[in-house]
Amino acid sequence: MTKLHWEDFETGAVTLYGPRLVTREEIVAFAAEFDPQPMHLDEAAASGTILGGLGASGWQSCCLMMRMICDSFLLNSTSMGSPGVEEVRWLKPLRPGTNIRLRATVADKRESKSKPDMGLVKFFFELIDDAGTPLTTQTITLMLGRREPRP
Amino acid sequence: MTKLHWEDFETGAVTLYGPRLVTREEIVAFAAEFDPQPMHLDEAAASGTILGGLGASGWQSCCLMMRMICDSFLLNSTSMGSPGVEEVRWLKPLRPGTNIRLRATVADKRESKSKPDMGLVKFFFELIDDAGTPLTTQTITLMLGRREPRP
Numbered sequence: 001m002t003k004l005h006w007e008d009f010e011t012g013a014v015t016l017y018g019p020r021l022v023t024r025e026e027i028v029a030f031a032a033e034f035d036p037q038p039m040h041l042d043e044a045a046a047s048g049t050i051l052g053g054l055g056a057s058g059w060q061s062c063c064l065m066m067r068m069i070c071d072s073f074l075l076n077s078t079s080m081g082s083p084g085v086e087e088v089r090w091l092k093p094l095r096p097g098t099n100i101r102l103r104a105t106v107a108d109k110r111e112s113k114s115k116p117d118m119g120l121v122k123f124f125f126e127l128i129d130d131a132g133t134p135l136t137t138q139t140i141t142l143m144l145g146r147r148e149p150r151p
Numbered sequence: 152m153t154k155l156h157w158e159d160f161e162t163g164a165v166t167l168y169g170p171r172l173v174t175r176e177e178i179v180a181f182a183a184e185f186d187p188q189p190m191h192l193d194e195a196a197a198s199g200t201i202l203g204g205l206g207a208s209g210w211q212s213c214c215l216m217m218r219m220i221c222d223s224f225l226l227n228s229t230s231m232g233s234p235g236v237e238e239v240r241w242l243k244p245l246r247p248g249t250n251i252r253l254r255a256t257v258a259d260k261r262e263s264k265s266k267p268d269m270g271l272v273k274f275f276f277e278l279i280d281d282a283g284t285p286l287t288t289q290t291i292t293l294m295l296g297r298r299e300p301r302p
Binding site for chain 1: 184185186187188190200201202208209210213214215217218221225226230231232233234235236237238239240241294
């Protein structure tokens with residue numbers, strides 16, 4: 001299969017991946033390892049918090065998005081990594097039993113000033129629930145190899 | 152032990168937590184679950200990438216920071232969560248065998264306009280290595296309960 005290069009991403013393009021079921025077990029296991037706040041660990045404790053019930057750590061949402069990004073296109077691309085994340089917004093809780101999808105929008109793309117064989121693609125990623133409601137959004141720039149180096 | 156409230160965080164305060172050893176095993180296990188790019192999974196494959204050798208997923212650095220934030224002060228605070236992250240910068244690879252520390256700087260604090268019993272604290276978190284070099288940095292605002300509600 002031909003790898004996706006920088007040239008293959010068009011500004012404005014929107015793609016949808018998934019679904020993937022998120023279980024209570026994985027929410028609690030992730031929280032126990034990385035974010036052991038009561039609102040991510042226990043229904044009774046969570047009911048009195050801002051989440052109003054058990055919900056995943058925001059970082060777990062980011063990690064689940066990353067896995068979906070990998071499986072949907074990144075592992076079949078010339079990706080060279082990322083310098084960082086511009087913004088993450090945790091809009092609504094990710095509940096046990098939710099079927100999540102990833103919506104990927106190509107927000108912008110540009111050439112690299114320093115590397116002729118590299119280009120940059122800015123993505124707006126949304127983690128959405130069964131009803132299509134965004135739960136977590138993320139803006140991130142990926143570095144991708146070019147099919148044809150910049151002249 | 153008295154819980155930390157919004158009033159207890161002073162703009163400009165810097166605190167240091169850790170260390171915590173990061174092993175090759177946990178780097179590979181995390182990548183296999185959430186970010187299975189070759190540069191996070193295999194030394195040989197990683198040597199030809201932008202990381203120049205095996206390094207942790209950037210999201211793992213974020214998760215490790217979160218755990219250190221929890222253990223250092225968050226679990227002993229009136230934290231009510233966070234609306235999201237303003238910026239994450241992946242500056243240098245996190246290598247197996249690194250003893251990481253968390254440096255937490257209170258960048259700013261303000262009252263909540265809508266909630267008299269809540270305040271906001273903006274943190275600048277740095278994940279630093281044995282030599283004190285920042286590997287990953289993060290700017291995030293946390294919502295905290297106040298000891299005395301806003302008059």
